[in-house]
Amino acid sequence: MDAMIQVRDLRKTYRMGEIDVPALRGVSFIIQRGEFVAIMGPSGSGKSTLMNLLGCLDTPSGGRYILDGLPVDQLDRNLLAAVRNRKIGFVFQQFNLLARQTALENVALPLVYLGGVPGEERYARAQQMLELVGMGDRLHHRPQELSGGQQQRVAIARALITQPALLLADEPTGNLDSRTSTDILALFEELNAQGITIVLVTHDADIAAHAVRVLAVHDGLLDSDTSTPRRSVNGGAAAVGHDHPGDARSNDGRRLDRSGGEHEHLDTNGAG
Ligand SMILES: Nc1ncnc2c1ncn2[C@@H]1O[C@H](COP(=O)(O)OP(=O)(O)OP(=O)(O)O)[C@@H](O)[C@H]1O
Numbered sequence: 160m161d162a163m164i165q166v167r168d169l170r171k172t173y174r175m176g177e178i179d180v181p182a183l184r185g186v187s188f189i190i191q192r193g194e195f196v197a198i199m200g201p202s203g204s205g206k207s208t209l210m211n212l213l214g215c216l217d218t219p220s221g222g223r224y225i226l227d228g229l230p231v232d233q234l235d236r237n238l239l240a241a242v243r244n245r246k247i248g249f250v251f252q253q254f255n256l257l258a259r260q261t262a263l264e265n266v267a268l269p270l271v272y273l274g275g276v277p278g279e280e281r282y283a284r285a286q287q288m289l290e291l292v293g294m295g296d297r298l299h300h301r302p303q304e305l306s307g308g309q310q311q312r313v314a315i316a317r318a319l320i321t322q323p324a325l326l327l328a329d330e331p332t333g334n335l336d337s338r339t340s341t342d343i344l345a346l347f348e349e350l351n352a353q354g355i356t357i358v359l360v361t362h363d364a365d366i367a368a369h370a371v372r373v374l375a376v377h378d379g380l381l382d383s384d385t386s387t388p389r390r391s392v393n394g395g396a397a398a399v400g401h402d403h404p405g406d407a408r409s410n411d412g413r414r415l416d417r418s419g420g421e422h423e424h425l426d427t428n429g430a431g
C-alpha cells in the first residue's frame with residue numbers, strides 16, 4: 160500500500176463568537192499515490208474546509224490526518240507550513256496570483272519560501288514550468304495582461320514548481336468557460352499520468368468524470384466514495400453508457416484498484 164492521504168474521523172468546527180459551526184463532522188478515506196480524485200457536494204457541504212485541511216492550510220478540530228506517512232494533524236503551524244511547501248501544490252478558483260508580479264515572478268515565488276534555491280535557478284525552473292503549461296510565450300506578462308485560462312495555467316505552474324507529490328485544486332475551472340476548462344482538465348490529466356496525485360473539488364459532473372474516483376460530501380460527511388469510468392478529454396470513449404458521470408451511485412460502484420488487491424477503505428462514517 161502506498162497511501163498519499165489517510166484521514167480518519169476528520170473534523171472541523173469553526174468557532175463564531177458563541178456559536179460552533181460544524182463544517183466537517185467526521186470523514187474517513189484513503190487516497191493512494193497516483194490517484195485522481197474529485198470531491199463533489201452542494202455549496203456549504205464542507206468541500207473547501209476539507210481541502211484546506213488536506214492542504215495543511217488549516218488544522219483539524221479532531222481526527223487523524225496522515226500525509227505521505229507524516230502525522231500532520233499533530234504538527235504546529237510552522238511545521239505545517241514547511242510540509243505544505245514541500246509536498247503540496249494548491250490551485251484556487253480565483254487564481255490568487257500577485258498582481259504586480261510577472262508570470263515568471265509569480266511562479267518562482269514558492270522557491271523563495273522553500274529556500275536554498277539561488278535566484279538564477281528559480282527563474283530557470285519557473286520558465287520551464289511555464290513552458291510545461293503552455294505559457295512559455297507569456298513569461299513577462301502580469302496577471303491582468305492574461306486571460307482567465309492563462310492565469311490559471313500560471314497558477315498551476317506555480318503549484319508545480321516545488322515538485323509537489325500532491326496537487327489540490329478547489330474549483331480550478333469555476334471561473335473559466337467550458338472550452339478553457341477542458342484545456343485545464345487535459346493538463347491535470349497529463350500531470351496525473353506523470354504520477355502526481357490530484358484531488359479536485361468541482362460542482363461540474365463533466366469535470367468530475369475526468370477523475371477516476373469521486374468522493375461526495377454532504378453536510379460535513381462523506382456521502383459516497385465511487386470509482387467512475389475514465390473519460391479522456393480528447394476521446395470520450397471511456398464514458399460508455401454513462402450519461403450522468405457525476406451521479407456517484409449510477410455506476411457499478413467498483414472501487415479504484417491499481418494494485419490488484421482490495422482497495423483499502425475505511426468506514427466512511429468514521430466508525431471503523
Ligand atoms: N472560516 C469560517 N468560519 C466560520 N464558518 C465557516 C468558515 N468557513 C466555512 N464555514 C462554514 O462551514 C461550512 C462549510 O463551508 P465550505 O466553505 O467548506 O463549503 P463548500 O462545500 O466549499 O461550499 P462551496 O461549494 O460554496 O464552495 C459552511 O456552512 C460555511 O458557512
Ligand SMILES: [Mg+2]
Binds near residue numbers: 208
Ligand atoms: Mg468551497
